[in-house]
Amino acid sequence: MTAFRTRGPRHRARQRVNLRAxxxxxxxxxxxxxxxxxxxxxxxxxxVDNNAAPAGTVQSGSIGISTASSFTAxxxxxxxxxxxxxxxxxxxNTGTIPVTLSATATTNVSFAIRVAxxxxxxxxxxxxxxxxxxxxxxxxxxxxxxxxCLQVTAVAGATSATNSAFVVTVxxxx
Amino acid sequence: xxxxxxxxxxxxxxxxxxxxxxxxSWALWATxxxxxxxxxxxxxxxxxxxxxxxxxxxxxxxxTAAVGVITVTNSxxxxxxxxxxxxxxSASATMRAATTVExxxxxxxxxxxxxxxxxxGNFSAAVTKTGTLAAGASVALCVRTSxxxxxxxxxxxxxxxxxxxxxxxxxxxxxxxxxxxTFTQNVAAPTGFQSVDSNRYMIYNQxxxxxxxxxxxxxxxxVNCGNDQTSNWRLTSExxxxxxxxxxxxxxxxxxxxWNAASxxxxxLAASSVSTAQRWTITLRxxxxxxxxxxxxxxxxxxxxxxxxxxxxxxxxxxxxxxxxFTAVAxxxxxxxTLACDSNNTNYVIYTxxxxxxxxxxxxxxxxxxxxxxxxxLNGYWPNVQIAPAELPLVxxxxxxxxxxVRQSVSGAAWTVTGTGTLRVTNGxxxxx
Numbered sequence: 001m002t003a004f005r006t007r008g009p010r011h012r013a014r015q016r017v018n019l020r021a022x023x024x025x026x027x028x029x030x031x032x033x034x035x036x037x038x039x040x041x042x043x044x045x046x047x048v049d050n051n052a053a054p055a056g057t058v059q060s061g062s063i064g065i066s067t068a069s070s071f072t073a074x075x076x077x078x079x080x081x082x083x084x085x086x087x088x089x090x091x092x093n094t095g096t097i098p099v100t101l102s103a104t105a106t107t108n109v110s111f112a113i114r115v116a117x118x119x120x121x122x123x124x125x126x127x128x129x130x131x132x133x134x135x136x137x138x139x140x141x142x143x144x145x146x147x148x149c150l151q152v153t154a155v156a157g158a159t160s161a162t163n164s165a166f167v168v169t170v171x172x173x174x
Numbered sequence: 175x176x177x178x179x180x181x182x183x184x185x186x187x188x189x190x191x192x193x194x195x196x197x198x199s200w201a202l203w204a205t206x207x208x209x210x211x212x213x214x215x216x217x218x219x220x221x222x223x224x225x226x227x228x229x230x231x232x233x234x235x236x237x238t239a240a241v242g243v244i245t246v247t248n249s250x251x252x253x254x255x256x257x258x259x260x261x262x263x264s265a266s267a268t269m270r271a272a273t274t275v276e277x278x279x280x281x282x283x284x285x286x287x288x289x290x291x292x293x294x295g296n297f298s299a300a301v302t303k304t305g306t307l308a309a310g311a312s313v314a315l316c317v318r319t320s321x322x323x324x325x326x327x328x329x330x331x332x333x334x335x336x337x338x339x340x341x342x343x344x345x346x347x348x349x350x351x352x353x354x355x356t357f358t359q360n361v362a363a364p365t366g367f368q369s370v371d372s373n374r375y376m377i378y379n380q381x382x383x384x385x386x387x388x389x390x391x392x393x394x395x396x397v398n399c400g401n402d403q404t405s406n407w408r409l410t411s412e413x414x415x416x417x418x419x420x421x422x423x424x425x426x427x428x429x430x431x432x433w434n435a436a437s438x439x440x441x442x443l444a445a446s447s448v449s450t451a452q453r454w455t456i457t458l459r460x461x462x463x464x465x466x467x468x469x470x471x472x473x474x475x476x477x478x479x480x481x482x483x484x485x486x487x488x489x490x491x492x493x494x495x496x497x498x499x500f501t502a503v504a505x506x507x508x509x510x511x512t513l514a515c516d517s518n519n520t521n522y523v524i525y526t527x528x529x530x531x532x533x534x535x536x537x538x539x540x541x542x543x544x545x546x547x548x549x550x551x552l553n554g555y556w557p558n559v560q561i562a563p564a565e566l567p568l569v570x571x572x573x574x575x576x577x578x579x580v581r582q583s584v585s586g587a588a589w590t591v592t593g594t595g596t597l598r599v600t601n602g603x604x605x606x607x
Binding site: 091 | 203204205206207208209210211212213214215216217218251252344345346347349
């Protein structure tokens with residue numbers, strides 16, 4: 001401060017303005033950094049005084065599902081137009097958080113694939129096929145296993161003597 | 175930098191840093207797993223085969239039906255409804271309607287078998303047999319076609335081409351056998367009466383002879399049947415299988431009045447001419463025993479009314495009045511015989527043969543030695559000829575054995591051999607052998 005005073009009046013006035021701007025800008029950057037670091041979470045420990053931290057464990061959550069099937073492919077063979085055949089499979093939440101399930105499918109145009117939550121009913125599954133758009137299957141708790149029903153239908157316009165592989169993808173989201 | 179600019183810069187930096195730092199956690203919270211398999215649709219195919227006897231046939235008075243076994247096989251992977259359709263592809267409408275078609279099953283597929291589960295119709299439209307066949311299964315179908323004798327007569331020389339096509343329907347799909355079975359059926363040409371020009375015939379309708387009135391040139395049933403002059407007829411073949419029918423009896427002067435289609439409805443006897451009104455076809459009818467007599471010009475048949483009068487009417491093979499039979503008065507052309515020879519006198523030899531009964535007055539004979547004409551014998555009541563050495567032709571007068579042949583002609587018909595013999599010449603003398 002003394003140095004600022006040794007300067008002529010004109011110089012002193014300019015130095016006072018620059019100093020305030022510098023302080024303001026630095027404060028803003030500091031605040032932004034604090035906010036960013038705070039939201040990012042991972043590097044927050046840099047700001048912890050390790051001298052004061054108690055012993056403990058920091059652990060993040062995980063998400064995961066698995067499927068299991070024992071399909072008999074012959075059951076989906078030799079189909080006629082309009083015929084539907086259903087077989088069950090299971091999905092298990094292998095993560096640490098509940099997941100919201102949905103299913104999509106890819107197959108030949110001669111077939112429509114539908115997926116429903118629960119054991120296969122006697123009657124045909126209806127609704128928009130999973131091979132057309134995703135089918136919502138509800139929430140699956142951590143560690144839970146659910147039976148799903150997969151139905152293959154030979155659709156109108158199907159061609160005889162068609163043989164096609166199909167895949168059903170069950171997606172799990174937080 | 176203004177104050178407002180500084181504030182905006184600070185906010186932007188804050189947002190960039192905040193969002194950049196926070197985005198790391200989004201990808202961690204979604205997952206997926208898959209299942210899969212295969213699916214297939216049914217295969218739809220069908221085949222057929224014609225086995226055993228063929229459906230190709232020529233219908234005639236003695237062959238009125240044909241059979242064939244068509245085996246239909248569902249070569250697909252699902253049960254389906256097969257269809258076997260028999261369709262005429264080429265034939266007249268009359269021929270199509272005249273041909274009966276039956277499709278069924280039988281333990282033995284024959285022309286007389288009883289068909290089970292049969293469908294029937296004629297070739298005017300497709301005749302179709304349907305049924306259910308399991309995947310991989312076959313069915314043997316007996317296909318029988320037939321034609322009545324009446325229709326055989328009405329469709330003489332006609333033909334029909336047909337196909338047997340097989341298909342199968344499975345759900346919404348269908349398939350057909352790759353190659354249809356094809357076959358052709360014919361109808362025999364008319365069977366004409368095989369007459370001998372030199373013979374005279376009695377003509378009968380319903381067992382009563384057809385005779386004629388000598389004075390009025392009319393013909394009818396039962397008219398003057400006891401007189402060969404009025405009830406014997408000669409059937410002379412002309413080109414194209416037609417015949418003339420002329421009055422005839424055992425006389426050296428042949429009468430010539432012929433059956434004549436005087437109009438579209440009347441028949442009379444008229445003087446011989448080349449007119450087609452005197453030409454007739456004589457064809458076996460479906461009953462296999464009687465013949466129709468049809469006018470070449472009027473295309474109508476001679477019909478005897480119940481009263482016995484003759485007229486021309488539309489041909490009807492079922493009409494008793496239009497059915498005729500023919501009986502030869504006698505055989506004018508018996509098989510050649512060995513001539514009897516008498517050579518008691520070396521100055522000549524005599525050859526003798528049998529009298530040609532019924533034709534004595536109509537027959538003429540000619541005698542040949544080594545195929546060279548020697549002399550006539552114009553009296554049929556004296557069936558012998560005497561040959562003297564001076565009558566022999568030069569080529570047949572040398573020493574040795576020569577061939578003698580007698581030929582005959584009845585009422586101007588073609589010459590035929592009556593009998594043969596031998597003639598030996600020895601230094602101008604004749605003997606039999």
